[in-house]
Amino acid sequence: MAVGIEPDDLFAPAETGSVRRLAPNLQRLVAPNPSPLTGPGTNTYLVGSGPHYLVIDPGPDDTTHLDRILAATHGRISHVLCTHSHPDHSPGAAVLKARTEAVVLGQPAPRDEYQDDSYRPDRTLDDGDVIAVSGAGVRAFHTPGHASNHVCLLLEPEGWLLTGDHLMGGSTVVILPPDGSMRLYLESLRRLRTLPLTALLPGHGAVMADPLGEIDRVIAHRLQRERKVVAGLLQLGGAATLGELLPLVYADTPVAMHPWARHSLLAHLQKLLEERRVAQDGECWAWLAA
Numbered sequence: 395m396a397v398g399i400e401p402d403d404l405f406a407p408a409e410t411g412s413v414r415r416l417a418p419n420l421q422r423l424v425a426p427n428p429s430p431l432t433g434p435g436t437n438t439y440l441v442g443s444g445p446h447y448l449v450i451d452p453g454p455d456d457t458t459h460l461d462r463i464l465a466a467t468h469g470r471i472s473h474v475l476c477t478h479s480h481p482d483h484s485p486g487a488a489v490l491k492a493r494t495e496a497v498v499l500g501q502p503a504p505r506d507e508y509q510d511d512s513y514r515p516d517r518t519l520d521d522g523d524v525i526a527v528s529g530a531g532v533r534a535f536h537t538p539g540h541a542s543n544h545v546c547l548l549l550e551p552e553g554w555l556l557t558g559d560h561l562m563g564g565s566t567v568v569i570l571p572p573d574g575s576m577r578l579y580l581e582s583l584r585r586l587r588t589l590p591l592t593a594l595l596p597g598h599g600a601v602m603a604d605p606l607g608e609i610d611r612v613i614a615h616r617l618q619r620e621r622k623v624v625a626g627l628l629q630l631g632g633a634a635t636l637g638e639l640l641p642l643v644y645a646d647t648p649v650a651m652h653p654w655a656r657h658s659l660l661a662h663l664q665k666l667l668e669e670r671r672v673a674q675d676g677e678c679w680a681w682l683a684a
């Protein structure tokens with residue numbers, strides 16, 4: 395099966411609808427759900443060299459995509475693992491469970507309007523759990539932040555981290571409070587930084603080759619945005635509403651994305667509130683620290 399694998403295959407673009415073998419024990423299928431938030435589409439990873447496979451993030455309930463997963467695994471799926479339960483990642487799990495022997499693993503879904511309501515893991519995937527098939531194994535790391543039930547999965551011994559939506563190729567992850575938390579997002583990134591990583595395999599976009607550099611870049615980007623939040627508050631006299639801050643803090647972001655940026659702005663303010671650097675009075679956020 396390793397015949398014909400070129401080293402560059404691991405870093406090939408993640409084209410919408412593509413099926414690509416990244417390594418002898420790893421395939422990537424890109425779901426046909428491209429959008430500004432999902433990039434070229436959701437990446438589904440098939441782990442193992444057969445006869446059984448782990449499916450990571452089965453993606454949306456899309457017949458074409460799910461049929462491709464079943465064809466690439468010959469229907470022999472031992473486990474379906476979901477990094478989290480947003481509707482672009484987990485709805486395919488129930489379908490694959492119904493059509494195979496697969497056990498669905500993940501953390502239970504929180505209750506909010508952004509979750510896949512069909513998501514029912516058979517077993518909770520706890521921090522440190524290892525799930526193995528022939529030719530590969532993954533270790534789970536609970537990484538709250540983008541979503542409270544988010545897990546990243548480390549393919550061992552390769553050191554390849556399947557990051558779900560914690561890190562994305564080519565764009566910034568949206569943090570949706572109250573389930574999402576900027577403080578926990580940054581804490582999870584700092585924890586991932588301590589792992590022996592050699593590549594990041596995101597839930598959207600191509601593989602990233604420099605894990606430490608990418609994690610540090612994202613931490614720096616978030617802290618730079620936080621400084622813009624503080625600067626915006628000061629520019630507006632020390633107190634402002636979300637609507638007043640948004641155009642100042644996200645002047646570099648297309649206006650069409652501002653409804654989503656508004657969630658991340660709220661997440662930044664809540665982090666500052668938790669750190670007692672701002673106070674909240676109804677719609678108004680006020681700077682406290684010098």
Ligand SMILES: [Zn+2]
Binds near residue numbers: 478480540559
């Ligand atoms: Zn997500």
